[in-house]
Amino acid sequence: MSKKAPKRIGSRAKLREYFIENVGVILNSDILREVAGTSEWGRRVRELRNEEGMNIVTHNDRSELKPGQYLLINLKPLPAFERGISKEVRAFVLDRNGFTCQMCGIAAGEPHPDDGGRKARLHIGHVIDKSMGGTDDATNLKAICSVCNEGASNLTSNRPDTNKLLVQVRRAPASVELDVLKWLIQKFPKQCEAFLKELKK
Structure with missing residues (x-):
């Protein structure tokens, strides 16, 4: 056996x-x-x-x-997003982007100078990340190489300035504004604590 x-x-x-x-x-x-x-x-x-x-x-x-x-942070699971990009959509996006990385411009198969000369491999990345509300629609997808993909999490090609972002938050429902506040407190706990102390003076 x-x-x-x-x-x-x-x-x-x-x-x-x-x-x-x-x-x-x-x-x-x-x-x-x-x-x-x-x-x-x-x-x-x-x-x-x-x-x-x-x-x-x-x-x-x-x-x-x-x-x-x-x-x-802990082992408590967060809401997960299912993989939803079909082979047809992947092929369409790669073809539309000319089989080149939309961040650094390297073409599939070319030696990548930032990856030890290994041949560049392309993936499908999100313009607006799914964790930030982005979708798997082809209009929100782009070709991206492995090297750029490592540093692309939660980054968008169009990052809003302060005024635009504040307008969006102000127009959002109170529940969304509270979610933003919770996220900011988690990201900047020390700064939030100092700010609250300053407000109490």
């Missing part, structure tokens, strides 16, 4: 296990890349957040974190 080959653990599963083993510990990108064993570790982390609802935060969510740092 032949023995079964040992089951290989994918990079996403490796990262999931590592985050769970290190709840509450700040992890940097070098460690996560090593654990995942792939240059696409950033994409796998976003899948853990968006598709599995793992409460992983970055400097975009918490002011005390530096770029390249990740933190699993």
Whole structure:
């Protein structure tokens, strides 16, 4: 009777296990890349957040974190987004974008200078991230290479200025404004505390 080959653990599963083993510990990108064993570790982390609802935060969510740092807050799952981009839509977006990264301009298969000369691989990225309300519609999708994809989480090509953002918040329902306030308090706890003390004077 032949023995079964040992089951290989994918990079996403490796990262999931590592985050769970290190709840509450700040992890940097070098460690996560090593654990995942792939240059696409950033994409796998976003899948853990968006598709599995793992409460992983970055400097975009918490002011005390530096770029390249990740933190699993707790094991309580957040609402997850299902993978919903069909092969047809992926093919359409890649063709529409001329099989080039819409952030750095490198073409699929070209040696990437920021990835050790490895051939560039293209993925489908969101213009407005799903965690910020973006959709899987082709108009909200773009071709993006692995290198740019690592640093693209929760970034948009059109970032609103202060006035535009405040107008949008003011026009939102009170429940949405409270959600924004909760998020700001979580991201800037020390600054919010100092601000409240200043208001009480």
